[in-house]
Amino acid sequence: MEQAGWVPSSIDLDRPSAARMYDYFLGGSHNFAVDREAARSVERIYPGMSGAARANRSFLRRAVRYLLEQGVEQFLDLGSGIPTVGNVHEIAQQAAPSARVVYVDVEPVAVAHSTALLADNPLATAIQADVRDPDAVLGHDEVRRLLDPDRPIGLLMVALLHFVPDSDRPHEVVARYRDALPPGSYLAISHGSLEGVPEDALDDSERVQAIYRRTDSPLALRPRDEIAAFFAGLTVVEPGVVSLPEWRPDSDDAYISAYVGVGRKP
Template sequence: MEQASWVPASVDLDRPSTARMYDYYLGGSHNFAVDREAAKAVEHVFPGMSGAARSLRTFLRRSVRYLLDQGIDQFLDLGSGIPTVGNVHEIAQAANPAARVVYVDIEPVAVAHSTAILSANPLATAIQADLRDPASVLENEDVRRLLDFDRPIGVLMVAVLHFVPDSDDPHGAIARYRDALVPGSFLAISHATVEGVQVDAEQDTARVQDVYKRTESPLIFRDRAEVAKLFDGFEVVEPGVVPLSEWRRDSDDAYTSAYVGVGRKV
């Protein structure tokens, strides 16, 4: 298959990518046939995945606006994915033109497209790094150039930690980011769950996980207690760790198969 000019040479066009599947769910154009095939296989089991992706996007918007209201003007978006309408820099800089944003993703297409979009924006950038390796993020020159770690920062982990298994120690990675932040910083998380979802918890969940095993990031569902544990060291703000539709709802969004929350470092 001949690669388009915007596709980095390192991209494997024969293997689906979670970032590109998410782009497909959101109606984006930076995905390939292999991604669409995998995404449709998930939709066959869980109809409405496109709506679910859009709902997760609404939490991104609501959480960024909440952090702006708390005085946060710099953001570290970990596992940011392929940029689409309503990305963090658009939301933040519309409210505060001086807001700074660093996007971090391991997916080459996500970083290449983000870099192109941000080429004329001196207050936002994208780097290719693995959020599971905090040192590669926190010691990156562009991260240090744009973000002032002596001031509060909003760290975003939206729709990404369900791709980090316990064997990769997500708690340890989050602790490393937490320790790099000053008090008054925030952490926002959204995470997939099957609690309360009307599916065959054993058969259907396994079928979806089998699809994601074809990607570089197997899918891990966690329950409410497990998601709450990810906020260790943070004071979770009201209304707590709740289904997505219950977190400062500002629309008719009724999607519930994700837990979300925002925590403040004290």
């Protein structure tokens, strides 16, 4: 992978990337030695990390299918990461061939590989942008080209917001995206949390967070109330903001200390 021609020359191979670590947890191959070393350090502390990553991916699939059932056929996937099996465009276009998808990530490897993967797909694209700048994302030429601002949009923030620190005002960022969405749009969120983690496991959680502080995206784990506040101004669909395995389950997902929810803009 280190020699792949599409890998941007600006990649820092001495610093792990949270996006590339996630790719490793999912069984992907678009990661480097520094990412694998950091990911394995996490796994030694928390052997269930790969299962947690797959459970989160399962929520993404269920959320996209739910939005399709509501008639949503265009998606903006923020912090989309490196594409592996079960991408949004694969799920959406299987059910609705005309579905449109824009992936957004700040990670160069994620965008480079997504662009290569989508080269022959005119209804899906990837852009490199910082999701903390909604104006830049929503005003991007590719977003404006592919997504119709007069039709409902499925805004996906899956395993994203726990990488946005409080200093970047994540609730205000989400509100700016919400305000820009047309009526009938949906927001789907999954967010890591320490709530429910046994007290004797908190030291392990701190050790995991210490590993992520070495990456480009330190963890900002939040309680359920703060996660639920991201849905302000939206109607949260049943079963509400719940632990990940409880949201419309269709399989036996692994336990994961995260809350998820989907909200609709009136």
